[in-house]
Amino acid sequence: MLRALGLWSREHYDVEIVLENDQPRYKKITFKSEGHAHRVASNLRHYGRTRHLPALHDQRANVLWVDYVHGRPCATVDDRMMPEIARCFGRFAGRGSRMRPLASTPYWQTHLAHLAELRTHGVIDARLHDELLTRSHHARPDFIRVGFDYRDPIGPNLLHRDGCGSICAIDVKNLHQDTLVGEGLAKASDRWLHADRRAYVFDHLRALGLADIESSFAFITLYERTSRVMRKAERDLKLHRRVRRRGFKRQRLTGLLDTL
Structure with missing residues (x-):
């Protein structure tokens, strides 16, 4: 709705917060294309787990799930x-x-x-x-x-x-x-x-x-x-x-x- 009204600045992806037991657990990132999602997931996998980036949990088609980082x-x-x-x-x-x-x-x-x-x-x-x-x-x-x-x-x-x-x-x-x-x-x-x-x-x-x-x-x-x-x-x-x-x-x- 915000995009239709011209009030949404993200052209190529959307972000949703996924709750678990009423607490933020994941960020669900939906890209416009599966290729974009794959590139981001590949970069995270090749870099490896680190406290300097959210951990990658899954990629399905054009959607990624990463940790919701508290801070x-x-x-x-x-x-x-x-x-x-x-x-x-x-x-x-x-x-x-x-x-x-x-x-x-x-x-x-x-x-x-x-x-x-x-x-x-x-x-x-x-x-x-x-x-x-x-x-x-x-x-x-x-x-x-x-x-x-x-x-x-x-x-x-x-x-x-x-x-x-x-x-x-x-x-x-x-x-x-x-x-x-x-x-x-x-x-x-x-x-x-x-x-x-x-x-x-x-x-x-x-x-x-x-x-x-x-x-x-x-x-x-x-x-x-x-x-x-x-x-x-x-x-x-x-x-x-x-x-x-x-x-x-x-x-x-x-x-x-x-x-x-």
């Missing part, structure tokens, strides 16, 4: 949370990840294609395109880390578990495998992961032998922000046959240059 939502991230947040993202980054030559992955060519598309659709002009391209060449690493990444660590997607206090990333569709490690941290840097907090996380990653994430973070950030703007432009083209709010999208990229 306090991290609606506003503060400095006291940083030790647990650093531990959480250190676990994600280190789980089965490996270094690969950038040239053997699709990320560089995809990044160039996104910049070209954004220029074609008038989101960026020639000057901004060339500046972003120059910055990308300077930031381009020879090797990148590929593995698991949690791509949308906004505050409401993170939870302090009751009891142990660990950070749990509750929106399971945002766990990806065989992907560029660090995209989630790059998106968080656009929200709550300011420079001092980022340095704290990088110190923790360095202690885990993951210093390469910091050294390649400028490229990761350029890639993540450009990809995010591109996805919004593609959504506009699909729904409205034109790119809306070009100025706002352009500002997302010009603002990025000031932080690199």
Whole structure:
């Protein structure tokens, strides 16, 4: 009913809370397609059980059941949370990840294609395109880390578990495998992961032998922000046959240059 009224923001999935003895026991997630449900379930199975993610219980067709995690939502991230947040993202980054030559992955060519598309659709002009391209060449690493990444660590997607206090990333569709490690941290840097907090996380990653994430973070950030703007432009083209709010999208990229 809410979707019919235009008041429901989730286009690709619905979430219901399943009660057992009048207490929340599971989250039932219904995706639009069986393929999407299978990908999310596969990512959770390959990652394995952890206190940093809800446990997967079942998948049937386009429906998943995961644990309902009890805890306090991290609606506003503060400095006291940083030790647990650093531990959480250190676990994600280190789980089965490996270094690969950038040239053997699709990320560089995809990044160039996104910049070209954004220029074609008038989101960026020639000057901004060339500046972003120059910055990308300077930031381009020879090797990148590929593995698991949690791509949308906004505050409401993170939870302090009751009891142990660990950070749990509750929106399971945002766990990806065989992907560029660090995209989630790059998106968080656009929200709550300011420079001092980022340095704290990088110190923790360095202690885990993951210093390469910091050294390649400028490229990761350029890639993540450009990809995010591109996805919004593609959504506009699909729904409205034109790119809306070009100025706002352009500002997302010009603002990025000031932080690199």
